[in-house]
Amino acid sequence: MKFKLLTIFPEMLEAVLDTSILARARKSGAIETQVIDIRPFSQNKHKNTDDAPFGGGAGMVMTPQPTLDALRYACGEGFRGRRIYLSPRGERFTQKKAEELSRCEELVLLCGHYEGLDQRVIDLAIDEEISVGDYVLTGGELGALIITDAVARLLPGVLGCDESSVDESFSSGLLEYPQYTRPREIEGLSVPEVLLNGDQKQIDRWRRDEALRVTWARRPDLLETAFLDKSDRALLRALEKEVPKPRVCVLSKDEEKAHLFLSRMLEESRSALAPAAAEECDCLIALDEIDPGDLCPKRMFLPRPPRESERAAAKEKGMELHGFSPYAFDYNILRHRGDEGLKEALLLGLSDEDFVCVALRLLPIRRLKPGAADWGKSRRALNKPGKSPRALLSFSDGCREDCALSDQSQALVRALCAFARDGTPPVPDALERAAGGLIWP
Numbered sequence: 001m002k003f004k005l006l007t008i009f010p011e012m013l014e015a016v017l018d019t020s021i022l023a024r025a026r027k028s029g030a031i032e033t034q035v036i037d038i039r040p041f042s043q044n045k046h047k048n049t050d051d052a053p054f055g056g057g058a059g060m061v062m063t064p065q066p067t068l069d070a071l072r073y074a075c076g077e078g079f080r081g082r083r084i085y086l087s088p089r090g091e092r093f094t095q096k097k098a099e100e101l102s103r104c105e106e107l108v109l110l111c112g113h114y115e116g117l118d119q120r121v122i123d124l125a126i127d128e129e130i131s132v133g134d135y136v137l138t139g140g141e142l143g144a145l146i147i148t149d150a151v152a153r154l155l156p157g158v159l160g161c162d163e164s165s166v167d168e169s170f171s172s173g174l175l176e177y178p179q180y181t182r183p184r185e186i187e188g189l190s191v192p193e194v195l196l197n198g199d200q201k202q203i204d205r206w207r208r209d210e211a212l213r214v215t216w217a218r219r220p221d222l223l224e225t226a227f228l229d230k231s232d233r234a235l236l237r238a239l240e241k242e243v244p245k246p247r248v249c250v251l252s253k254d255e256e257k258a259h260l261f262l263s264r265m266l267e268e269s270r271s272a273l274a275p276a277a278a279e280e281c282d283c284l285i286a287l288d289e290i291d292p293g294d295l296c297p298k299r300m301f302l303p304r305p306p307r308e309s310e311r312a313a314a315k316e317k318g319m320e321l322h323g324f325s326p327y328a329f330d331y332n333i334l335r336h337r338g339d340e341g342l343k344e345a346l347l348l349g350l351s352d353e354d355f356v357c358v359a360l361r362l363l364p365i366r367r368l369k370p371g372a373a374d375w376g377k378s379r380r381a382l383n384k385p386g387k388s389p390r391a392l393l394s395f396s397d398g399c400r401e402d403c404a405l406s407d408q409s410q411a412l413v414r415a416l417c418a419f420a421r422d423g424t425p426p427v428p429d430a431l432e433r434a435a436g437g438l439i440w441p
Helices: 011-018 020-028 064-075 095-101 120-126 141-152 200-218 219-224 230-242 255-268 308-316 331-335 339-346 352-362 374-381 406-421 427-436
Strands: 004-009 032-037 084-093 106-111 128-131 248-251 285-286 299-302 320-321 365-366 390-394 400-405
Touching: 004 011, 004 064, 011 020, 011 032, 011 141, 020 032, 020 141, 032 064, 064 120, 064 255, 084 095, 084 120, 084 141, 095 141, 106 141, 128 141, 141 248, 200 219, 200 230, 308 320
Parallel strands: 004 032, 004 106, 084 106, 084 128, 248 285, 285 299, 299 320
Antiparallel strands: 365 400, 390 400
16 A cells, blocks of 8 residues: 655655564565655745645745646655645544544545645646644644554454454444553452463453443444444443442522422433432532522532632632533533533533633633733623733643634634523534534534
C-alpha cells in the first residue's frame, strides 16, 4: 500500500517514518511512503504557500495553486485511492475508519497549516476530511502520521505477528485487557493465577471479562456497538449493580409537580434514582426558588444561577451548588459531571449564564490580558452585532482565565442563549455552521 503525505514541513514526517515498525515496513516493502514538500510547487518567487483571507480575520490561509499542483503530482495518472485532508471539521478517525482505509490501494494525506486551506482545493481535489480528535494542533502532520501508523499496522507483513492487530484495544470493539510478563512477582504484586495454569479456555474468558471491565469503567460508549454474548451481558449487569446509585430528593412547593418530575427522571434514566430524605440525599433538586437553609447534600441544583451569597454558603459546607433549568437533569449528568456530561447538558437545557460558561469552555476562545473581562458587560454584548462576548472563566482545578469568543463561535453562543431562554433546541444544521460541528452529536 502507498502512503503519500503532502506537507510544508517534510522533516516532521521523515523522522517518524524512519523509525520503529514503520521503518521496518518500508524496508521490507510491506508499505511505500513518500513525503512531498508543497513549497517547491509554488509559482511565487518567494515560494510562499499562504496568504491573507478574503473578508479579513486573524491568521493566514494556505493558497490553492501550490497545494493543487502538489496534489495532482502525488496522484499522477490512473490514481486509485483516497485523497484526505486532515481537518478539525472532518469525520472522527476511529479504528473502523482505519480498517476501511486499509482496503485502499493508495492514500494521499494533505497536512493543513495556518488557519486552514482554501475551500476550492477541497472542492476540486479532496475526497474526504478526517479529524483525529476534538482538539487543535499546530498542523496536520501529527494527524497524518496517526492515520499512517493506524492503517499500516493492519496490513499484512507490517507487524511481527498478524494477530497483534486483531487482539488489541478497539479492534474487538473493547479496550484491551491487562497484560503481564516476567517476573511473576514484583514489589508484592503477582501475575493473576489464571494466566499461569495453562488452561487457554479460562485464559480467554478472563481476558474477555477484564476487557469488559476496563471498557465499562473508562469507555462505556464502546459497549453500545460492541458484539456482546450472554456471558458478557451477565457480567455487565453485575458491574452495574456494584455501583452505588445517587440518592436524590426533589423539593417543590407543589407536591404533584415534584412527583411528576421524579417520575420523568425514573423513566428517562438508565438506572432508577431512589428518593431519600433531604438531609441524607446525595443530590437535592429544587424545582422552586427556595432557600437552601440548613440542608447539606453533596450537590444541590437550583432552577436559576446561584447567587454569590449562596455559592459562598455552599462552599463553607463543602457542598456543590449548580444552577440549571429543571429539564437539564438525567442520571448521566448527576452521575458524571465532566466535560462529556456538560456536552450532553448543552442539548438538555441550562440557565442562560451556565449555558454561556459551558459554551466558552467547549468552543475556540481568545485569551485576554488579566482584568480585561467584565461578565456583566459581556452578557449585554451577546446581543450586539460586532461585539465580542467576554467572560472570566473559573475551572474546578482553581485556574481562572480571561477569555473572549473567537469570531466563528459567537453565532453559536447566541443560538445557545436563545435555547436557554425559550427552551426550543436550535436547528442542528445551524449549530454545525456556527461551530463547525464541534458540539452537536
